[in-house]
Amino acid sequence: MLTIGGFTIQSPQILGLAFLGGTIPALLWLFFWMREIKGNRQPKVLMVTTFFAGMLCVVIVLPIQKLIAGTAENTIVLTTLWAASEEIIKCLAFIVIMSKSPYLDKPAEYPIYFMTAALGFAALENTLFLIQPLSVDNTTLSLITGNMRFLGSTLLHAAASGMIGIAIGLAFFKSASTRAWYTLVGIAAAITLHSIFNFFIMKENGENFLQVFGFLWVTTIIIMLLFEKLRRMGSYVTTPSVETPDTI
Numbered sequence: 216m217l218t219i220g221g222f223t224i225q226s227p228q229i230l231g232l233a234f235l236g237g238t239i240p241a242l243l244w245l246f247f248w249m250r251e252i253k254g255n256r257q258p259k260v261l262m263v264t265t266f267f268a269g270m271l272c273v274v275i276v277l278p279i280q281k282l283i284a285g286t287a288e289n290t291i292v293l294t295t296l297w298a299a300s301e302e303i304i305k306c307l308a309f310i311v312i313m314s315k316s317p318y319l320d321k322p323a324e325y326p327i328y329f330m331t332a333a334l335g336f337a338a339l340e341n342t343l344f345l346i347q348p349l350s351v352d353n354t355t356l357s358l359i360t361g362n363m364r365f366l367g368s369t370l371l372h373a374a375a376s377g378m379i380g381i382a383i384g385l386a387f388f389k390s391a392s393t394r395a396w397y398t399l400v401g402i403a404a405a406i407t408l409h410s411i412f413n414f415f416i417m418k419e420n421g422e423n424f425l426q427v428f429g430f431l432w433v434t435t436i437i438i439m440l441l442f443e444k445l446r447r448m449g450s451y452v453t454t455p456s457v458e459t460p461d462t463i
Contacts, residue, residue: 240369241338248330249327262328266332268311268312268335269305269332269336272301275304283300297410297413302375313328322449323448325387326438329379332376337373367412367428371412371431375405377442378401383397384445384448385444387445408431411427
């Protein structure tokens with residue numbers, strides 16, 4: 216037996232199924248966003264490292280959130296602090312991996328790497344959420360009634376962290392102080408979106424999931440439009456390409 220995220224796993228098959236169910240949606244989203252970077256191929260090793268760094272963030276965030284749960288009683292405060300802990304830790308993962316990276320030389324690359332870390336985070340988080348329903352007899356019923364959050368988690372993390380990357384990308388040609396302010400605004404926007412999602416899912420036990428999911432899609436569409444703006448901004452950047460034999 217193995218205990219992960221507070222759940223006891225009776226067989227490795229359950230862990231394998233949970234991992235596949237949690238990881239495949241994240242990888243599909245990552246593939247989609249990578250296809251958006253036309254003419255600017257990124258090194259596989261760096262993308263994979265960023266993805267796994269996002270997964271590692273879950274391990275770091277879990278004890279922090281347990282501490283928050285033991286000290287915060289107000290629902291709004293609790294959901295906000297939980298969201299803030301996740302977004303800040305994901306942001307730190309980006310900083311650690313991408314600090315002074317020669318591949319981070321165009322505005323559109325900021326949201327791409329932010330979302331890569333976020334999708335890694337979502338992959339492991341979703342895996343942990345799937346362990347419980349896969350461990351009970353009525354798997355279908357458990358997935359529908361108890362884990363509606365899982366369905367929107369991947370999109371949520373990509374959209375929230377994408378906001379931070381978009382904000383930094385928009386300030387690509389601005390001064391360092393302006394970039395810092397844009398970054399703070401992006402983090403605040405990510406925490407706000409994440410908090411709204413958590414609050415309404417917890418408040419109604421997932422009953423209003425479709426409305427919240429629709430709100431996430433509207434936000435994602437806005438991010439896509441801003442991403443296109445960043446790509447056009449990147450056409451003005453004339454930095455020498457970094458040769459690598461292993462890109463995607």
